[in-house]
Amino acid sequence: MKSENLLEIIDVHKHYSxxxxxxxxxxxxxxGTRKIIRAVDGVSVEIKTGExxxxxxxxxxxxxxxxxxxxxxxxxxxxxxxxxxEDILKLDKHQLMDFKRKVQMILxxxxxxxxxxxxxxxxxxxxxVVHKIVMKREERHEIICEMLENVSLTPPEEFxxxxxxxxxxxxxxxxxxxxxxxxxxxxxxxxxxxxMLDASIRAEILNMLKELKxxxxxxxxxxxxxxxxxxxxxxxxxxxxxxKICELGSTEAIIRNPIHPYxxxxxxxxxxxxxTYGRKRIIIRKxxxxxxxxxxxxxxxxxxxxxxxxxxxxxxxEMERDHWVACxx
Amino acid sequence: MTLLEIRNLKMYYQLGNSLVRAVDDVSFTLDSGExxxxxxxxxxxxSSLAFTIVRVLPPNSKIFxxxxxxxxxxxxxxxxxxxxxxxxxxxxxxCQNSMSALNPVLKVGNMAMETISAHExxxxxxxxxxVENLFVDVGLEKSRMNNYPHEFSGGMKQRAIIATSLICYxxxxxADEPTTAFDVIVQEQILQNIKELQNKFGLAMLLISHDISxxxxxxxxxxxxxxxxxxxxxxxxxxxxxPHHPYTLALLRSFPSIIGEIKKLSSIPGKPPNLINPSKxxxxxxxxxxxxxxxxxxxxxxxKVEEEHYTSCPFALNxxxxxxxxxxxxxxx
Numbered sequence: 001m002k003s004e005n006l007l008e009i010i011d012v013h014k015h016y017s018x019x020x021x022x023x024x025x026x027x028x029x030x031x032g033t034r035k036i037i038r039a040v041d042g043v044s045v046e047i048k049t050g051e052x053x054x055x056x057x058x059x060x061x062x063x064x065x066x067x068x069x070x071x072x073x074x075x076x077x078x079x080x081x082x083x084x085x086e087d088i089l090k091l092d093k094h095q096l097m098d099f100k101r102k103v104q105m106i107l108x109x110x111x112x113x114x115x116x117x118x119x120x121x122x123x124x125x126x127x128x129v130v131h132k133i134v135m136k137r138e139e140r141h142e143i144i145c146e147m148l149e150n151v152s153l154t155p156p157e158e159f160x161x162x163x164x165x166x167x168x169x170x171x172x173x174x175x176x177x178x179x180x181x182x183x184x185x186x187x188x189x190x191x192x193x194x195x196m197l198d199a200s201i202r203a204e205i206l207n208m209l210k211e212l213k214x215x216x217x218x219x220x221x222x223x224x225x226x227x228x229x230x231x232x233x234x235x236x237x238x239x240x241x242x243x244k245i246c247e248l249g250s251t252e253a254i255i256r257n258p259i260h261p262y263x264x265x266x267x268x269x270x271x272x273x274x275x276t277y278g279r280k281r282i283i284i285r286k287x288x289x290x291x292x293x294x295x296x297x298x299x300x301x302x303x304x305x306x307x308x309x310x311x312x313x314x315x316x317x318e319m320e321r322d323h324w325v326a327c328x329x
Numbered sequence: 330m331t332l333l334e335i336r337n338l339k340m341y342y343q344l345g346n347s348l349v350r351a352v353d354d355v356s357f358t359l360d361s362g363e364x365x366x367x368x369x370x371x372x373x374x375x376s377s378l379a380f381t382i383v384r385v386l387p388p389n390s391k392i393f394x395x396x397x398x399x400x401x402x403x404x405x406x407x408x409x410x411x412x413x414x415x416x417x418x419x420x421x422x423x424c425q426n427s428m429s430a431l432n433p434v435l436k437v438g439n440m441a442m443e444t445i446s447a448h449e450x451x452x453x454x455x456x457x458x459x460v461e462n463l464f465v466d467v468g469l470e471k472s473r474m475n476n477y478p479h480e481f482s483g484g485m486k487q488r489a490i491i492a493t494s495l496i497c498y499x500x501x502x503x504a505d506e507p508t509t510a511f512d513v514i515v516q517e518q519i520l521q522n523i524k525e526l527q528n529k530f531g532l533a534m535l536l537i538s539h540d541i542s543x544x545x546x547x548x549x550x551x552x553x554x555x556x557x558x559x560x561x562x563x564x565x566x567x568x569x570x571x572p573h574h575p576y577t578l579a580l581l582r583s584f585p586s587i588i589g590e591i592k593k594l595s596s597i598p599g600k601p602p603n604l605i606n607p608s609k610x611x612x613x614x615x616x617x618x619x620x621x622x623x624x625x626x627x628x629x630x631x632x633k634v635e636e637e638h639y640t641s642c643p644f645a646l647n648x649x650x651x652x653x654x655x656x657x658x659x660x661x662x
Binding site for chain 1: 370513539542569579593
């Protein structure tokens with residue numbers, strides 16, 4: 001086992017079964033055969049110590065589920081997740097506590113993820129209390145103030161007594177970041193941390209995350225649907241399509257030389273903030289066809305499809321150095 | 330030819346005893362067939378402006394003056410009945426929230442038919458034919474007319490809404506963040522679709538967005554809005570290459586791109602002002618990076634920079650903003 005990998009995700013599956021609708025219950029149609037959503041369907045990826053892995057994909061492709069699996073908010077049906085070579089699914093109670101200190105998550109919605117009845121101080125003290133980090137009140141106060149300064153909520157004395165409704169969206173997200181970092185974690189899952197924020201505030205939060213990552217020696221999984229943001233933040237990018245990773249490589253390789261047809265399509269659709277650039281617009285086929293039962297899930301829209309693609313699903317293959325693609329062509 | 334002209338429009342919301350100045354002294358024009366992009370952060374009054382044009386406003390709002398001239402007629406002087414004839418038939422809306430804009434108990438096709446029957450007196454089968462044709466134009470199958478909204482995906486609902494809003498062949502369409510809820514591929518499809526239909530019917534469009542990359546690609550002209558006021562108006566290329574308002578430039582530099590080298594994104598410190606009793610002078614001055622003493626007393630007016638390019642910042646005229654901005658960034662680092 002290589003020691004440079006902080007986190008290894010090996011062939012992880014997470015399936016959700018759909019509830020049957022009213023009509024199906026009445027008609028007893030499809031009894032016993034529940035429809036299954038394969039949210040994460042055999043994902044293997046390694047995250048090296050100190051790097052930022054960007055996870056991109058359209059909504060509903062399983063990005064967030066993968067993030068939740070890593071922080072153990074969900075348990076996978078199959079597969080292993082190793083943190084520093086240790087299987088996190090087989091931890092006992094004490095080890096789990098320690099694991100949850102090391103791995104933290106920043107959530108998407110700063111309006112929903114902070115308890116409206118807790119002041120900033122109480123929100124931040126909670127992790128310290130749960131993990132029994134520091135017992136003295138003065139020390140806790142000091143740690144919290146220091147953390148708030150780190151996320152540029154200055155002066156901290158002014159912010160600690162406020163409730164979430166007294167903060168703007170950007171300030172709330174800063175509190176979320178502070179709460180995630182107060183336990184000095186090693187690994188952060190940032191799930192679309194800026195998608196709800198305005199452009200001017202977004203840049204601030206992104207720069208801050210970059211800075212904090214450097215100062216705290218963090219490793220990060222950065223989940224986003226915006227390729228431009230992913231490019232700005234990450235060292236490597238993984239592109240996800242319906243529960244599977246279809247391309248994985250360094251940011252520059254993915255952006256400049258995409259190989260998987262889905263990544264190519266995705267990149268051609270990203271609008272460019274420069275009116276003189278003159279992006280070539282492509283005509284996209286209709287997406288109304290249902291998902292193929294077997295074989296490549298991108299089959300219907302792919303312009304390079306072969307007969308093989310219809311039958312078998314492709315595995316990730318190293319096409320160039322450190323550039324992995326799951327495509328049969 | 331100028332199709333829509335807005336002059337010194339003021340629309341405030343009553344909130345308790347105070348007024349929220351959501352649209353404050355806004356003037357611009359929209360020519361027939363052109364696309365004007367309206368850019369701004371959330372809460373700056375973009376949507377309020379759109380709602381004021383067609384006067385679909387909540388009860389606590391009041392228009393405090395100005396003119397909305399559509400083909401020479403003032404919409405603000407029209408009665409509700411007259412305006413109702415205009416909405417949908419001449420000026421139409423594509424709204425932001427496609428998920429809740431369709432009536433869940435009506436078949437999607439019937440909703441479009443309803444729009445026709447409200448404005449025109451034509452037989453049902455002819456109306457049906459028209460809906461069918463437009464459904465094909467927006468990329469939906471004809472048979473989909475008989476489906477209910479819950480049977481549609483998000484992108485399809487948005488297409489159905491576009492079809493419904495175009496059904497009476499309006500001259501102006503106001504698209505309020507038409508693609509915000511979608512991923513890039515669906516967004517691309519919908520924008521292409523709108524563009525095609527625009528060319529086909531010769532529509533003028535006011536595209537409201539907070540994403541400058543979309544405006545850069547789809548609009549010939551753009552207007553930047555900040556705290557209820559327009560701060561810069563001009564051709565998109567001019568605003569991108571030689572911006573003449575510090576806010577415009579700061580906004581441009583806060584957007585990541587997938588082309589070119591990766592530059593450090595700049596942010597705008599501070600937050601937008603409260604629109605209840607905003608400060609007298611320039612509203613951007615507390616966050617501005619070329620701020621000086623005179624800003625707080627500045628009278629709001631649009632100053633001509635060049636042909637078709639106006640700014641509200643007199644201090645940006647003589648300086649090379651881009652050079653100044655880069656110097657500023659370097660100092661900070």
